[in-house]
């Protein structure tokens with residue numbers, strides 16, 4: 001490949017390292033400050049009552065429901081809490097198995113274990129999302145798997161049509177963990193609205209943020225009532241707001257507290273307004289980089305994208321020939337001040353000691369001690385694609401602040417390696 005002018009001067013392509021990848025936080029400013037101040041000035045930081053309640057969390061939930069086109073949304077304290085609430089809304093716990101992707105963040109499988117169920121790792125496909133064929137095979141072999149958690153990693157939708165068909169065929173529940181892909185879609189429909197329940201994260205690393213926070217969304221009133229109750233000590237307040245009736249005497253059960261505060265709701269209300277623009281700006285650069293790479297270097301292997309229109313645009317990812325070449329590639333990009341990395345250290349989740357050695361906070365090996373009828377396959381044998389792809393797939397973050405010129409420089413930096 002021809003040397004680029006920017007390199008000949010012996011200087012990196014980008015003068016300084018690109019900003020950290022915090023799209024929502026980068027966009028934070030006067031709007032969040034005003035909303036937070038309104039809560040403080042009203043001295044009403046609790047969502048259900050106060051001296052002069054501003055209903056910031058309620059407004060955020062209503063706006064989020066319209067944005068996603070889903071019937072019910074519930075703000076909670078994190079996506080981990082949201083996963084926990086979703087599992088309990090679906091009555092999943094001790095004695096149940098839940099299918100999770102072999103490659104995802106700790107929380108997806110951690111919440112399953114904390115909820116008392118056992119995760120079954122499913123292999124990934126070229127999109128780095130859960131593989132419908134392996135899901136089909138494992139569901140057919142094990143009727144103790146009651147649900148699947150679909151995780152669209154870093155803005156790319158999974159093979160949703162195939163996954164939903166497999167889940168329906170085997171009659172398992174579907175949770176979508178959309179922590180990393182808020183606002184992304186598949187076939188024109190927002191991720192998080194396909195399954196029984198969708199969960200979102202508003203932690204600092206995610207596309208919009210209040211530092212921490214999360215949401216549970218569903219269009220099923222019975223699941224929603226259970227979610228609200230579980231997140232609020234078994235109570236269901238504001239029944240009239242939703243036009244739902246659920247007498248405590250018949251429906252209440254023991255729960256926990258994962259309520260979203262008014263401060264979080266206020267910040268999230270302001271962030272949600274900014275989400276379309278954040279996505280639009282990332283998408284311009286993402287599409288430019290991906291398109292240029294496809295046009296100018298068709299031999300390069302890019303991460304598979306199941307919906308060209310639906311990705312969030314927050315990362316481009318390349319599959320390198322070997323893990324060693326992936327490391328070389330990362331070093332070469334770093335010399336040009338381009339950030340890139342292997343996600344989760346390039347390690348499938350089942351290789352982490354927490355899951356490999358089945359470490360829990362509980363006594364007697366709970367929940368793994370349940371006398372299941374069907375053995376769980378060893379993921380080291382049953383997830384070859386995750387073992388192959390994770391250590392050689394390099395992710396490059398795209399900030400909403402990147403310009404087209406930054407996108408062109410990214411392409412130059414990537415191509416000059418090959």
Ligand SMILES: *Cc1c(COP(=O)(O)O)cnc(C)c1O
Pocket residue numbers: 077078079080081104105107108151177179180200201202203212213214
């Ligand atoms: C970040 C993340 C979570 C956990 O979100 P928190 O809000 O930090 O609890 C869950 N699942 C995935 C896929 C994530 O990336």
